[in-house]
Amino acid sequence: MDKIPILRLGKFLLVTIQVDMHDRLALTLQDDLTSQIVSTRARGVLIDISALDIIDSFIGRMLANIAGMARILDAETVVVGMQPSVAITLVELGLSLPGVRTALNVDRGMELLRASSASEDPGFDRRAIS
């Protein structure tokens, strides 16, 4: 596979990483996501990493970069499905993922993205629900 597919779900982008990425593939994903956030005016990006057995410092940095670039483009990033062994290893590796929100699965991740994009929507009338 020479490119990781990016799906569009309304105003969000969804990426599922299912291969052991070499560095070039990770950088391509970073660039592709950034240009698609711009071209689709996405409000959020959901990255499903449930199939990733390991996250090393290069992949970790890719995730943090994506979150950072998305933020600059006014989009939130949520990473979902981190395997427990990966989480434990990341902590020992000393890798914090600044600006990267996490959720247990795709459903919870989408809830997070919808909530955060709704509350920032200028047309959203808070009085309607209180």
Next chain:
Amino acid sequence: MTVEQSRELTVASQDDVVLVRQAVRSAALQIGLNLIDQTKVVTAASELARNTVVHGGGGLTRVEIVSEGTKRGIRLTFEDKGKGIADLDQAMKDGFTTGGGLGLGLGGAKRLSNDFHLESRPGEGTRVTIARWK
């Protein structure tokens, strides 16, 4: 220490880093490491193999299944003939990087391993050896 099995991989490109991960995963499964220990040793290997490519100009990785008395483990050696490390203490500090990375590779690999040994001299290349015991 007895070496039960030994395998050498040439590490010249980022694609080879993926192959190293796979080889280490396979060895970890062979000796029956639990999932967390598998993840730790494969992650440490990924950091060190990448160092071999990025800093060492390429080199080799040796994956060995070893035993000492009743315990069995994996020993990994990462060797290159690159420019070597001038200040070992500095290189081990989290956040220090000469390659635009996060600077967690050496310190991280040490934290993720049971044994860690670093040998390097400027102009004489670098050798990092780590071990994870079952």
